Structures are given as C-alpha cells and as structure tokens.
Amino acid sequence: MIDEKRFAVLIDADNVSAKYIKYILDEISNYGVATYKRIYGDWTKSSTSSWKDVLLENSVTPVQQYSYTVGKNATDSAMIIDAMDILYSKNVEGFCIVSSDSDFTKLSSRLRESGMLVVGMGEKKTPKPFIAACNQFKYLDVLAETEKKTMEIGNLNAKASGHDRKQDIKKNIENDNPSVIQENDIVIKEENSNSVNNKDLKNGQDGTDNVKYMTDINVIKAAIIKMMNEIDAEDQSMNMGELGSRLVKRYPDFDIRNYGDTKLSKFLKKFDFLEIKKKGKEGTSMWVSLKSEGDQEQEEKAEKKQDKKAVNKPFHKKKKKKYYKKK
Template sequence: MVDEKRFAVLIDADNVSAKYIKYILDEISNYGITTYKRIYGDWTKTNTSSWKDVLLENSVTPIQQYGYTVGKNATDSAMIIDAMDILYSGNVEGFCIVSSDSDFTKLSSRLRESGMIVVGMGEKKTPKPFIASCNQFKYLDVLAETENKSLAQEKDKITVNLNKEYIKTQETNQENEVEFEGNNKWNRNSNVQDKNDNVKNMTDLNTIKMAVYKMVNEIDADDQSMSMGEVGNRLARRYPDFDVRNYGDTKLSKFLKKFDFLDIHTKGKEGTAMWVSIKQNSSQQLDTKTLNIQKKRKRNYKKK
C-alpha cells in the first residue's frame, strides 16, 4: 500500500468565505491526509462570525491575529510564519494554501523549492502569479458550482432507489415487531425516535452514495474504473466516521454491491483485485417527473 501524503491546510479567513469549507476539505482529501487544519483571522471582528459553527463541525483550529494598524493585513504574516515552522518540522509532504491573495505567491514558491506539493485554492479573482506558483490550483467558486449541479442531477437519480429501499425497510420493521414479557411490544414511534437520536450525527447513506458516484464518475482512466480499496480510502479521508458496519455490513465489497449504479468487477492475473465503475445505463436513469418538468420549462421559454 502506498503511503498517504500528509497535508497542512492553511486558510486565510480574510479572503475566503465559510461556505467553501466543505469543498476545501473534500478536494484536498483526494490528494492525501489532512494533518494540520488551521484558519487565520481576527476573530473579534463581525465578518468572521460565520466561521464559528463551520470550524467546530470540521475540527479546524482558529488562529487569532489582531490587525496592528489600519490597512495592514497581519493575517498573511502569521500564516507564512506557521507554514515555515510546519515545513521545517518535517511532518508533512504538502500544503494547501487557501486564499485569493497574491501575497502568498512567494510562500508557495518557497514551499515547492523545498520539495513540497502545493495545492492552492481561491476564487476566480485570484491573481495569476499565485496560481502559477502552485502545483495545482482549484477555483472554489467553480468547485461549488460543479458540486451543486452534480448534486442536483444525481439526487434525482438516487432518490428513487433510496425511496424503494426505505419502503422495504419500513415494511420489514412492521412485520418484525419484537414482543417482550408476554403481550408487551416495542413502541414503534419511540424506537424510531431513539434511532434518529443515535444516528443524527452520523454521515447518512445518501451522502455516501453521492460521494461514491461523484468520485468514480470523475476518474480519469481509459476504462473509467477505480479500485475498491481507493474508494474506501477516499471515503475514510472525507468522512472520519465512515465504517461499513454503521450501515449493517461487514465488508466494503458487500456495502458497495448495494449501490445499483455501480458495476463491480475484478482485474489482475489472478482476478483478486476488485474495481468499481459506473454502469453505462445509470446516467439515463433519471426520474420521469424530472424529465417532464424540464420539457415544460423549455416550452415556456419558447413562448416567452
């Protein structure tokens, strides 16, 4: 197994919106494991208040940096100093610098000179010098837009299957009520409520399905397939609580076989390596209602 590369994610709160945190962490998980997650800003200001809940949910460490004088950005200096400290510690193989500020151009170049992989992230307004100084640069607004479009399309496809599974589960639960102490039965409503309380913070199956579809569908390979081990590794990096046992399975292969849109096959001389790909007809399994709505919209546009 190839060792996972360790990354330090450093975020400039003055130049990045809190709405991008999911896309930042999801994208960097495709490159390796995030060991440092820090965000820099003056947390006494009102414009940073939107970050509070987001930081707690994603275990990102806020670093307080007061502005010494008006018009001067002390946050950049704090990020640069910490980045060099992390570099010399030898605990990472890469950095993710999240900012739309060109002031980090020299830092990015210096990190690359030291053999670090540098992934930059910022909005389209990011100056070219900073973009060019990174090994890879990701536009956050593009990631968000692409993700939203993908979710909207795939949600229609997957919801149908999820509804079918839910109905089957409900029917099974109704048929298998357990009796205790003679005629006493479980209170079904109470049981469902307890279950919801226990799993409300666990990553739900719908989220996992959407992530699997997206990562396999975007793979850049001739046969558009990904090893099952890589799928499991990416899910574990992206969702720390991911464990197939949470969803009633003991093996990843059994868990993934439940996904109707996946084709699971073997590769290699002995045929032991398992790979997954998207079924050819899965992209055509759109909800009929959705297609009808789209047709009506087109007709309305023509009338206008």
C-alpha cells in the same frame, strides 16, 4: 498499503468564505491526509462569525491575529510564519494554501523550492502569479458549482419515479428552471449557468470579469498539439493520464471541471483533431493521438456529404386526385 502524503491546510479567513470549507477538505483528501488544519483571522470581527460552526464540525484550529493598524493585513504574516515553522518541522510532504490573495505567491514558491507539493485554492479572481507559484490550483467556486450540479441531478433522478415524475418536470418548466430532458427513462437536468458555453470558452470567461485569470481553452488546445507533435513514439500516441499530468504541470489551474466536464476523456473528445483509442488486454488503457490529414479530410467530406443530403433531400409532392363527373 501506499503511504499517503501529509498536508498542512492553511486558510486565510479574510479572503475565503465559510461556505467553501467542505470543498476544501474534500478536495485535499484526493491528495493525502490533512495533518494540520488551521485558519487565520481576527475572530473579534463580526465578519468572521460565520466560521464558528463549520470550524467545530471539521476540527479546524482557528488562529487569532489582531489587525495592528487599519489597512494592513497582519493575518498573512502570521500564516507565512506558521507555514515556515511547519516546513522546518518536516512533519508534512505538502501544503494547501487557501486564499485568493497574491501575497502568498512568494510563500508558495519557497515551499516548492523545498520539495513540497503545493496545492492552491481560491476563487476565480485569484491573480495569476499566485496560481503559477503552486503545483496545482483549484477554483473553489467551480468546485462548489460542480458539487451543486451533481447533487441536483441525483435528487432529480431519485424523485423521477411513478406519477411524481411528470409533476416534477412540469414544475421545473413552470418555474423557468434549467431545462429538463428525458433520455432512456432517466431524467437529466442541464444547468447552462454552471457550464461554460463555447463563446465564453473562446474568450476565456464565463460572463464575469473574475475569470480573466483562468487559462484559456485555446491555450490548452495549442499545448496539446505541441505535446503530441513532440512524441517520439512510432504511432504518435500518448497515454491519456500522462497527457493530463503534463497539462497540470504546465498550467497549475488546469482542471476539466473548469470547462464544464467531469472526465478527461469527455473533455478531450471535444477536440476534433484528436483520436482516442483503447489499448491493453482488457481495453482499459486509453491513448490519445493526432488524427492524420487524410482522416480529417475524410471526416470533413463525410460531414459535407451529410449536410448536402440534408439540404437536397427530395420533397415528394402529393399527386392531386382527379375527379371525373359521371355522365
């Protein structure tokens, strides 16, 4: 059995909503075990009352920190001091810093210098310096939207049976809900509000100013081309998993869910300059390579040919029948 990394999860209650607690703990479980689970805030304030129930349910330890003066955040200092104490105890191999505040930038850098794996979590409004200081960064609002979309699709498919199926579709259409389509007798719900459209991806935004810090998809595209051109292999191909790992190392906030996908293969298939092939005995290993100029030219010609056929499709006029009067 492979030993899992031990993590210290430290949450800034002043900058994170209680609704994200499930996504925080679920996401960090992908990296290891949460040995420390602490949250920092002034629990005498009414604004922190929403945390009470979720802390008990998830066994998160609240740390009380009073605000000594108005306008000064003493919570950050308490959180930083505890993080350094945990670091010197050598009881963990990684830290999860949950906040949308740039004040933890130096802390993240210091933890990384000590060989810790630092996973940051916050909303899309998180400043870029804090994101860059982490090994990986996850957007909590994106995690919540992805989870919500998955649950709604599952619930809709579960209900889509028998006579209830048509009623559910009709109800969604009448309520002006996101579109519902039928494919191979499976009902799939598409939420345009949760997926980033092409125009927004081009601008690096999803319609709000909060996304200005998210890595633009065109930057990801340029990085992929550069990495693929630097390969020394004869076939100029790279394992898909390795490509994903390199992108995360270069851009800590890179996560395919940020761009509306759930699998790396689906995300990479959006780029027409990439070719994805399966290798190995059972074809389980997927490799990515750049398409040659000849392949791209052939594809462009084929597309133009199809478009031309569609435009020049002959239109057969019905012949008018002639009627002759009997003499």
